[in-house]
Amino acid sequence: MSGPRNGPNRLQPYLRNRLCDRVRTGTRHAVDGFHIVGGETLRGTVRISGAKNAALPILCASLLADGEHVFRNVPQLRDVDTTIALLRHLGQQVAREGSVVRVRGQPARSVEAPYELVKQMRASVLVLGPLVGRYGEARVSLPGGCAIGARPIDQHLAGLQAMGAEVRLEHGYVHVRVPGGRLRGADFRCQIPTVTGTENLMCAAALAAGRSTIANAAREPEVEELARVLNKMGARIEGAGTDTITVHGVEALHPVDHAIIADRIEAGTFMVAAAVTGGDVLLEGVTFDHLEAVAERMRAAGVAIEREGSGVRVVGRPPYRPTDVVTEPYPGFPTDMQAQFMVLMCRARGRSAITETIFENRFMHVPELCRMGACIEIRGKTAWVSGESRLQGAEVMATDLRASASLVLAGLFAEGETVIRRVYHIDRGYERIEHKLAALGARIARVEGRA
Numbered sequence: 001m002s003g004p005r006n007g008p009n010r011l012q013p014y015l016r017n018r019l020c021d022r023v024r025t026g027t028r029h030a031v032d033g034f035h036i037v038g039g040e041t042l043r044g045t046v047r048i049s050g051a052k053n054a055a056l057p058i059l060c061a062s063l064l065a066d067g068e069h070v071f072r073n074v075p076q077l078r079d080v081d082t083t084i085a086l087l088r089h090l091g092q093q094v095a096r097e098g099s100v101v102r103v104r105g106q107p108a109r110s111v112e113a114p115y116e117l118v119k120q121m122r123a124s125v126l127v128l129g130p131l132v133g134r135y136g137e138a139r140v141s142l143p144g145g146c147a148i149g150a151r152p153i154d155q156h157l158a159g160l161q162a163m164g165a166e167v168r169l170e171h172g173y174v175h176v177r178v179p180g181g182r183l184r185g186a187d188f189r190c191q192i193p194t195v196t197g198t199e200n201l202m203c204a205a206a207l208a209a210g211r212s213t214i215a216n217a218a219r220e221p222e223v224e225e226l227a228r229v230l231n232k233m234g235a236r237i238e239g240a241g242t243d244t245i246t247v248h249g250v251e252a253l254h255p256v257d258h259a260i261i262a263d264r265i266e267a268g269t270f271m272v273a274a275a276v277t278g279g280d281v282l283l284e285g286v287t288f289d290h291l292e293a294v295a296e297r298m299r300a301a302g303v304a305i306e307r308e309g310s311g312v313r314v315v316g317r318p319p320y321r322p323t324d325v326v327t328e329p330y331p332g333f334p335t336d337m338q339a340q341f342m343v344l345m346c347r348a349r350g351r352s353a354i355t356e357t358i359f360e361n362r363f364m365h366v367p368e369l370c371r372m373g374a375c376i377e378i379r380g381k382t383a384w385v386s387g388e389s390r391l392q393g394a395e396v397m398a399t400d401l402r403a404s405a406s407l408v409l410a411g412l413f414a415e416g417e418t419v420i421r422r423v424y425h426i427d428r429g430y431e432r433i434e435h436k437l438a439a440l441g442a443r444i445a446r447v448e449g450r451a
């Protein structure tokens with residue numbers, strides 16, 4: 001494995017010691033870290049993996065039909081592993097061969113998504129719609145908040161109630177039951193365009209009796225991809241990708257063979273990696289249309305971004321123009337790219353305003369970036385980033401998926417060595433990121449340690 005010239009095994013003693021982190025409870029757990037030596041320019045080609053946020057709802061949708069489903073271009077991620085564990089818990093047979101996942105759908109052994117799985121990944125709530133739509137019942141542990149916010153599921157539940165479900169909350173679980181066993185079509189307006197809420201309601205409505213409409217629906221490409229898969233399974237869904245989705249319920253669905261779209265957030269992350277290192281990188285396998293808002297802001301900052309064949313070529317020449325961003329539901333600038341863009345603005349000549357409107361606590365990367373020398377001030381929902389400060393390598397802590405990715409990006413151009421601890425956060429949503437970056441010339445290596 002390529003990595004720091006001194007090699008991960010000959011890390012300075014302080015690094016090796018620091019990476020083993022005995023948590024306060026005194027228990028022991030593996031603590032993988034990344035060791036990065038900044039200053040390399042990224043050049044070459046990187047293949048973008050399948051979209052995490054499409055794979056998760058699509059795998060859960062396999063609960064709607066018995067038989068052999070085949071899903072291709074499924075990224076190898078911790079969140080996918082958790083979803084597979086959940087499907088197995090529910091009685092599905094799941095086999096994985098690289099990026100191909102085969103699910104043998106059969107009548108569920110259980111309709112309960114237990115706390116020990118849901119606490120690992122709030123997206124486990126995505127079994128709610130398929131279970132209620134198929135079996136008229138589900139018991140799902142409430143996901144609870146997470147590092148980036150409270151993230152309730154009230155809209156998921158209100159939509160199911162509109163279709164005739166009864167909802168009870170008790171002992172940390174949401175119990176959903178449909179008198180008579182089958183949902184009936186209904187018209188529902190989401191109070192906010194919730195991504196997984198829209199996905200749950202599409203799955204539930206697919207087998208309901210009659211027609212449903214979901215107004216103020218999320219328009220993300222991953223929602224559109226799920227509708228594409230459901231229609232291949234025999235559902236009748238129109239309008240996915242717009243703010244109004246119509247679902248004509250059918251009696252039954254059949255299994256599907258489908259290759260999942262590329263991950264636009266992984267792509268955006270690598271675009272920023274090319275830009276902050278002044279590199280020249282071709283991203284393969286991406287759908288440029290899904291990156292419009294990100295490309296527009298990066299071009300405004302002065303990054304060269306062009307379609308090239310079936311890919312996207314990114315050429316960076318720092319310093320950049322200070323550029324403001326406000327996160328919005330798709331097709332606006334994605335909240336999942338906010339932390340990464342903030343790192344790009346650390347290489348701008350001037351002040352940029354980064355405003356987060358989707359989640360209430362999605363600036364966890366700021367204190368860690370400031371420890372690396374970034375000049376960032378938070379005022380309410382806006383972080384003001386003053387570029388030109390040289391970042392220095394430091395020992396930092398990953399907190400949530402995208403915040404952790406931003407620390408990797410900062411380490412790529414910081415002076416000296418950066419050690420990022422608890423990178424299991426990154427492994428949730430980025431497939432082999434250290435290998436992909438190293439193949440582009442980055443000096444990065446995974447350093448495993450056990451408390």
Ligand code: EPZ
Nearest residue numbers: 053123151152153154155156192194195196336358359401
């Ligand atoms: C999805 O989360 C994504 N996860 C998130 O990606 C992404 O950040 C988010 O959409 C926004 O784009 C998956 O698709 C698995 P929401 P989701 O419901 O569906 C509030 C990543 O990094 N809300 O669209 O949970 C909620 O609190 C992850 O890959 C309600 O109030 O997000 C939030 O403030 C992080 N009531 C806002 O809406 C509800 O019933 C948007 O949430 C539902 C949501």
